[in-house]
Amino acid sequence: MVLVSAVRDYINRMLQDISGMKVLILDSHTVSIVSVGYSQSELLQKEVFLVELVDSIYKSKEPMSHLKAVYFLRPTSENIQHLRQQLASPRFGEYHLFFSNILKDTQIHNLADADEQEVVQQIQEFYADFVAIDPYHFTLNMPSNHIYMLPAVVDPSNSQHFCDRVVDGIASIFLALKRRPIIRYQRNSDIAKRIAQETAKLMYQQESGLFDFRRMEVSPLLLVIDRRDDPVTPLLNQWTYQAMVHELIGIQDNKVDLRNIGKLPKDQQEVVLSSEQDAFFKANMYENFGDIGMNIKRLVDEFQQISKSNQSIQTIEDMAKFVDKYPEYRKMHGNVSKHVTLVTEMSKIVEERKLMLVSETEQELACNGGQVAAFEAVTNLLNNESVSDIDRLRLVMLYALRYEKESPVQLMQLFNKLASRSAKYKPGLVQFVLKQAGVDKRTGDLFGNRDLLNIARNMARGLKGVENVYTQHQPLLFQTLESISKGRLRDVDYPYVGNHFQQGRPQEVVIFIVGGTTYEESRSVALQNASNSGIRFILGGSVVLNSKRFLKDLEEAQRIARSSTAVI
Amino acid sequence: MATRNRTVVYRRHRDAVKSVRAPLFSSASGSGGPVIEMASLLGSNRSSYAPLSTEDPGPSSRDAFTVGLPPSWVDDSEQVAANIQRARAKMAELVKAHAKALMPSFEDGKEDQHLIEALTQEITDILRRSEKRLQKLSASGSAEDSNVRKNVQRSLATDLQNLSVDLRRKQSTYLKRLQQQKEGPDGVDLEMNLNGNKSRLEDDEFSDVGFNEQQTVKIKKGQQEREREINQVVQSVNELAQIMKDLSVLVIDQGTIVDRIDYNIQTVAVSVDEGLKQLQKAERTQKKGGMVRCATVLVIMCFIMLVLLILKEILF
Numbered sequence: 092m093v094l095v096s097a098v099r100d101y102i103n104r105m106l107q108d109i110s111g112m113k114v115l116i117l118d119s120h121t122v123s124i125v126s127v128g129y130s131q132s133e134l135l136q137k138e139v140f141l142v143e144l145v146d147s148i149y150k151s152k153e154p155m156s157h158l159k160a161v162y163f164l165r166p167t168s169e170n171i172q173h174l175r176q177q178l179a180s181p182r183f184g185e186y187h188l189f190f191s192n193i194l195k196d197t198q199i200h201n202l203a204d205a206d207e208q209e210v211v212q213q214i215q216e217f218y219a220d221f222v223a224i225d226p227y228h229f230t231l232n233m234p235s236n237h238i239y240m241l242p243a244v245v246d247p248s249n250s251q252h253f254c255d256r257v258v259d260g261i262a263s264i265f266l267a268l269k270r271r272p273i274i275r276y277q278r279n280s281d282i283a284k285r286i287a288q289e290t291a292k293l294m295y296q297q298e299s300g301l302f303d304f305r306r307m308e309v310s311p312l313l314l315v316i317d318r319r320d321d322p323v324t325p326l327l328n329q330w331t332y333q334a335m336v337h338e339l340i341g342i343q344d345n346k347v348d349l350r351n352i353g354k355l356p357k358d359q360q361e362v363v364l365s366s367e368q369d370a371f372f373k374a375n376m377y378e379n380f381g382d383i384g385m386n387i388k389r390l391v392d393e394f395q396q397i398s399k400s401n402q403s404i405q406t407i408e409d410m411a412k413f414v415d416k417y418p419e420y421r422k423m424h425g426n427v428s429k430h431v432t433l434v435t436e437m438s439k440i441v442e443e444r445k446l447m448l449v450s451e452t453e454q455e456l457a458c459n460g461g462q463v464a465a466f467e468a469v470t471n472l473l474n475n476e477s478v479s480d481i482d483r484l485r486l487v488m489l490y491a492l493r494y495e496k497e498s499p500v501q502l503m504q505l506f507n508k509l510a511s512r513s514a515k516y517k518p519g520l521v522q523f524v525l526k527q528a529g530v531d532k533r534t535g536d537l538f539g540n541r542d543l544l545n546i547a548r549n550m551a552r553g554l555k556g557v558e559n560v561y562t563q564h565q566p567l568l569f570q571t572l573e574s575i576s577k578g579r580l581r582d583v584d585y586p587y588v589g590n591h592f593q594q595g596r597p598q599e600v601v602i603f604i605v606g607g608t609t610y611e612e613s614r615s616v617a618l619q620n621a622s623n624s625g626i627r628f629i630l631g632g633s634v635v636l637n638s639k640r641f642l643k644d645l646e647e648a649q650r651i652a653r654s655s656t657a658v659i
Numbered sequence: 660m661a662t663r664n665r666t667v668v669y670r671r672h673r674d675a676v677k678s679v680r681a682p683l684f685s686s687a688s689g690s691g692g693p694v695i696e697m698a699s700l701l702g703s704n705r706s707s708y709a710p711l712s713t714e715d716p717g718p719s720s721r722d723a724f725t726v727g728l729p730p731s732w733v734d735d736s737e738q739v740a741a742n743i744q745r746a747r748a749k750m751a752e753l754v755k756a757h758a759k760a761l762m763p764s765f766e767d768g769k770e771d772q773h774l775i776e777a778l779t780q781e782i783t784d785i786l787r788r789s790e791k792r793l794q795k796l797s798a799s800g801s802a803e804d805s806n807v808r809k810n811v812q813r814s815l816a817t818d819l820q821n822l823s824v825d826l827r828r829k830q831s832t833y834l835k836r837l838q839q840q841k842e843g844p845d846g847v848d849l850e851m852n853l854n855g856n857k858s859r860l861e862d863d864e865f866s867d868v869g870f871n872e873q874q875t876v877k878i879k880k881g882q883q884e885r886e887r888e889i890n891q892v893v894q895s896v897n898e899l900a901q902i903m904k905d906l907s908v909l910v911i912d913q914g915t916i917v918d919r920i921d922y923n924i925q926t927v928a929v930s931v932d933e934g935l936k937q938l939q940k941a942e943r944t945q946k947k948g949g950m951v952r953c954a955t956v957l958v959i960m961c962f963i964m965l966v967l968l969i970l971k972e973i974l975f
Contacts, residue, residue, distance in 0.1 A: 097660055104662070112733075112807070117924075126921040132913055134920065135814035140807045142920055157729030158807070199665055203673040207680075211673075216663040266661040301663065346919065361916045368914040414900045415827065425915055 094223035095367060097267040098128040101219045105161060105189050106137040114141040114158045114183060118170055121163050121191060123222045123232055123344045145173045159185040165220065166190045171198050175205035186211045191220040192259045193298060220263035224345055225366060227620055228613040229631040231260045236634045239282050239606045240527055240648035245655045257633060258289050261603055271302045272313040274588040279534055280317035283605055287315045291588045311599035314585065318606025319528040320535050321567035322492060323457050325609050325641040326485050328450045330561045332383050333376040334610035336364065336433060338637045339440045352436050362429045371426060377614045379562050387430050394427045449482045450561055456489040457564045465490060466501050473508050480513040485638055491521050493538055495529055523649045534584045535567045568612045572619050575600055576626055601629045608632035730804060735796050736811045742789045743818050746782050750826060753778045757833045761840065783898055786823055806927060823899050830895060
């Protein structure tokens with residue numbers, strides 16, 4: 092609830108003191124920020140009768156001076172330019188400007204210069220600069236996410252831009268929560284170190300007045316880690332509801348776009364999957380596919396009961412009751428169709444791509460199993476005609492990440508087979524992954540085979556057998572969460588910035604994964620929060636990854652790395 | 660949550676810039692500016708649904724954009740909003756009247772019934788009139804304003820629908836309780852009379868199992884009253900159902916894709932795009948339209964005929 096309610100509070104405060112008919116003007120980022128937390132009908136209740144984008148070229152030139160304009164923008168130079176143009180020839184009666192992050196003085200001066208008509212009534216900074224997709228999960232929706240994989244020298248301006256955006260997002264999280272954290276970062280990641288240091292500079296030096304909040308006994312913790320420490324989680328196929336929808340179809344700002352999937356009725360082409368608004372989804376978003384099937388069947392049965400009782404209208408009272416319950420009935424109908432459509436489409440995709448077969452091998456590669464058996468399994472699947480290209484690529488990558496040091500001959504064989512079978516495969520991509528996230532580059536114990544305790548634990552698990560072969564994988568983040576809960580996060584691997592130090596366990600932790608989070612990881616965080624351990628975790632990343640997006644980032648980074656003259 | 664107000668810094672800079680600019684332009688704007696600012700700040704505290712004030716006729720600095728009165732449909736929407744407020748007040752009265760009628764009293768309670776009927780009728784009237792006016796709202800006005808109009812319509816429609824549902828629910832609870840009450844006294848009455856009858860039966864030899872005349876009359880009257888009440892209920896349910904059906908077209912379903920802000924912005928962009936394409940297509944069709952072709956053919960024919968005429972003159 093924390094993140095979503097922070098955004099809602101900000102928007103409420105923006106709108107409540109301004110009376111009369113209003114128009115809300117957003118930019119392409121703040122549209123996402125506002126849409127996930129606030130609905131159109133709630134805007135209408137607050138008398139906002141028009142929503143526009145600041146750069147929309149369809150803007151009519153007609154002045155509507157009976158409306159008051161409320162702008163909510165990110166403080167970028169493009170937005171300031173648009174504002175200057177619009178203030179020079181104002182369309183609305185009053186202008187109230189709200190920015191989602193810290194304004195520079197030059198930007199304020201620029202705006203004041205352009206405001207000849209003196210239509211601006213207030214300028215405020217309301218720090219809602221992140222997209223709060225779930226109660227404890229946020230993202231920044233950054234477009235060129237792949238920059239984090241390249242060293243800064245390759246493209247210094249874009250790298251700086253990336254870091255700035257991340258620092259802005261993290262700063263706004265802590266301003267919204269009114270906390271100033273102790274900062275730790277992953278030792279062997281340059282970009283994590285850079286982001287941590289720039290954040291510390293912002294919070295403790297440049298804007299220390301703004302961040303000077305009431306100190307708690309134990310300061311909260313900000314941990315900045317790198318996606319490449321755990322490249323396995325985004326590559327795996329998922330079997331829990333929210334993660335599976337994102338992996339197979341794709342969720343963007345809690346919306347699912349089904350238009351390319353098949354022929355569907357008009358009101359099911361785009362649907363909303365939000366745990367705030369959909370009670371069934373909230374109860375089932377972390378359940379696995381089999382249980383979801385059963386629960387949906389139960390939901391459909393309930394619905395059929397209700398619609399049958401609606402058919403038999405005998406008396407006046409029945410009719411009155413029907414008219415009374417009609418809005419709820421309609422809502423339930425929409426909800427049931429939505430979930431049934433999603434599960435049907437996903438089942439179709441699972442069938443087509445033979446994902447049950449592929450995923451079994453993936454989980455074996457990620458969790459346990461010997462090298463020989465793994466090699467055989469992967470070879471068989473590569474030879475299988477019905478396995479798609481992207482699945483083959485993922486299998487070889489997972490094998491390479493796990494067994495990169497054992498039996499290089501067989502690894503070579505797999506590379507060759509992959510190149511020969513997949514037409515669209517960009518050669519060298521798997522080697523690129525190994526260079527970026529190979530065993531030498533990783534801090535954490537990804538496969539549980541580094542120290543004796545973990546090996547023993549794995550063996551015990553193997554002997555015991557697993558409940559569900561498809562969901563046996565735990566992301567590396569889970570181990571990190573446990574270490575933090577026990578206060579045992581190693582200083583050697585995750586040093587502090589500056590001379591901060593923390594005794595004991597923090598009570599609020601924000602983990603930022605540079606390069607993107609996955610829904611499997613947000614599930615771990617949500618389950619950990621629900622277990623009442625006394626610590627509240629919040630997870631965020633530059634994007635929300637699925638395997639397609641992760642592979643695209645890798646390809647982009649590889650392309651730039653190849654074409655640049657700097658040496659990696 | 661933390662916020663920071665930059666208005667002071669902004670105003671300071673704006674005033675500084677203005678004093679630099681003022682000697683270049685007319686001096687009237689400089690002095691008029693701050694005064695207007697104060698006026699609009701003072702005037703900004705209003706309750707919702709209050710009528711809009713007409714804009715101050717600003718000095719020369721405001722001439723750049725025409726400070727106009729709001730368009731005419733705003734008056735309609737304000738009327739509807741005022742009606743909704745009135746309906747709410749009447750509902751509160753109705754609740755009080757219901758409570759009074761349900762309390763045990765010595766009189767017949769006929770005027771209570773009348774009051775309740777009158778109030779219910781009034782409220783349903785207001786709702787129906789507001790709904791009709793709301794439908795009219797979409798017809799009038801220019802195309803530029805259409806989004807704003809549509810959204811105003813939606814918000815008022817939601818309010819109206821909520822009011823109707825509320826009214827119906829209050830009515831049905833009142834009727835239920837009324838029926839329960841009526842059962843009570845009637846049951847006791849019947850019982851007493853039955854006892855009376857039994858005592859008379861002992862005297863009478865005819866073991867008449869049916870009701871005697873007195874009871875029949877009473878039962879008939881009870882039945883008539885109940886029929887009347889039921890008819891009333893049916894009528895109001897019908898009316899409200901009709902209103903709800905009309906309104907449900909306008910109201911957004913919560914939690915669906917249509918309730919998302921980004922989806923609505925997208926569809927506006929798409930529909931404006933589509934509109935442009937349609938206009939272009941219409942232009943093209945008109946250009947090569949039948950009319951134009953006909954006219955061209957006729958003109959050509961005229962020329963040909965003229966030429967033939969001249970030739971005829973020349974040759975003959």
